Amino acid sequence: MNRAAETTARATGRDGLRVHARLDHRDVDLDLDLEPGQVLAVLGPNGxxxxxxxxxxxxxxxxxxxxVELEGRVLTDTASGEFVxxxxRGVAMLSQQALLFPHLSVAENVAFAPRSRGETRSAARGIAEQWLREVEADELASRRPTQLSGGQAQRVAIARALAADPRLLLLDEPMAALDVGSAPAVRRLLRRILREEQRTAVLVTHDLLDALALADRVIVLESGRIVERGSVREVLTSPRSAFAARMAGVNLVSGTIEEPGILRTSWSTTLSGIGEAAVGSDAVALFRPGAVAVHLEPPPHASPRNVIAVTIAELDVHGATVRVRGVDHPDGSTGPAADVTAAAVADLDLAPGQHVYFVVKTQEMELHPALAPTARPTDI
Ligand SMILES: Nc1ncnc2c1ncn2[C@@H]1O[C@H](COP(=O)(O)OP(=O)(O)OP(=O)(O)O)[C@@H](O)[C@H]1O
Known part of the structure; x- marks a missing residue:
């Protein structure tokens, strides 16, 4: 099969990845499906x-x-005892560190997997040359890993992973150890390889840019459970977990819907917003830092606006914008943030420790049902 035909088979062929697994001593219980040709970003806090x-x-x-099943093939099944x-498994893993074999040249590193599966020396060399060209590292072929920069080594590691002809790529924070200069080029390379060749991949990342640039789907893990899943757009525009909200840069406040369009927090602040959350249900209010106006006194005629009393924790300057961060909410969740102009900070003479009021229009406050209980019951 030529590359194009192979790519199509990859994208349209059999099932993709299915994982349904429980690991008691780590308290991990996961259940996910990924279609062939899709890239899944896995986000979540440490541990x-x-x-x-x-x-x-x-x-x-x-x-x-x-x-665990990949393209219809059972890789792990505790019921039958199957364990490939x-x-x-036809699975290649790429980590933060390139982990090249130090005693082999770049070309020999990339030729290693084809040689191991029985290709002749010259065929394996040809495959290595092809993949090194693909990652624009062909001129490095005769170097040793110690003679490579971090970005070059990661390109070679990508070529080595692909030369194994994997059915699935596992990417464990592949850009995390690179300096800011080389990370964008490696991200672009991965995007080309993952998207153009429609490879199935699972990408663990702490970086929102990686998820946006590389992934189709996102899951958010917390405490060994999937707490959110959806398209990148869904999860980042309407996050429900505190973690995804932080990543997406939106404010999230939890509470209960007291009456239609009104959320009451556990510390008795009420927020009015728009959305479908049912009366009596647990819900979250989402609003963007850019939608907040900061006042020194509560505005006299605030309705239909929300007025949130905030103590300033810190001020962060981002170019012409200043992010005003409030101290954490009484329930311990992350305090709200407002983005205002540097001129407004000067006019209001804002400083940490000061008591101010964040004002948000009702139309800017979205109310969504809270996450279902974090553990999806498993039936295995
Ligand atoms: N080798 C191990 N033996 C026992 N428990 C482990 C082992 N590795 C991880 N754990 C535990 O399993 C849970 C999940 O850890 P894991 O390393 O998968 O998290 P993570 O999301 O990858 O974290 P990080 O972002 O810090 O790498 C944690 O409670 C951790 O302490």
Whole structure:
């Protein structure tokens, strides 16, 4: 099959990835499907279970209960005892560090997987040359890994992963260890490889840019459970978890819907907004920092506006905009943020410790149902 035909088969062929796995001692319980040709970004705080998910898929960790399938092939099944070892899964992993074999040249590193699967020396060399060209690293072929920059080494690691002809790529924060100068070029390269070749991939990242540039779907993990899932756009425009809201740069306040369009927080602030959340249900109010006006006194005729009393925690300057951060809410959740102009900060003479009022129009306040209980019950 030529590359184009192979790509089409990859994208339209059989099932993609299915993971249904529980690991008791890490308290991880995950359940996800990914269509072939899609890239899934996995977001979440430290210790949420992101690396564990990759290890379960790669065959580095066995679940206590569960099943992992790739393109219709069972890789792990605790019910039947099936467990395909890591090297035979057709899964390639790319980590933060390139982890090239130090004693081999760049070309030999990339030729390693084709050689291991039985290609002749010259065929493996040809495959290595092709992938090094693909990642624009062909001129590095005869170098040793110690003679490469971080960005160059990561390009070579990408070529080495692809030369193994994987059915699935696992990317564990591939740009995290690169300096700001080389990360964009590697991100562009990955975007080209993932998107143009319609590869199926799972990408663990802490960087919103990676999710936006590379992924079709997003899951957010917290405490070993998937708390949000959807398209990148859905999750980042209407986040429901505190983590996704922070990543998306929106304010999130939790509470209960007291009457249609009114959310009451546990510290008895009421917020009026627009949205479908039902009376009596748990809900979140979302508003953008740019939609907040900062006042020194509560405005006398605030309706239909929301007035939130805030103590300023800090001021962060981003170009001509200043982000005014409030101290955490009484329930311990992240305090609200407002983006105002530097001129407004000067006029109001804002400073940390000061008591101010954040004012947000009702139309700018979105009310959404809160997340379902975090643990999706598993039936395995
Ligand atoms: N080798 C291990 N043995 C036992 N428990 C582990 C092991 N590795 C991770 N854990 C635990 O499993 C849970 C999930 O950890 P994991 O490393 O998957 O999180 P993560 O989301 O990748 O975090 P980070 O962003 O810090 O890398 C945590 O409670 C962690 O302490």
């Amino acid at each position: 949420a279970g992101k690396s564990t998910l990759l290890s379960l898929i790669a065959g580095l960790v066995r679940p206590d209960r569960g099943r 070892p890591a090297h035979a």
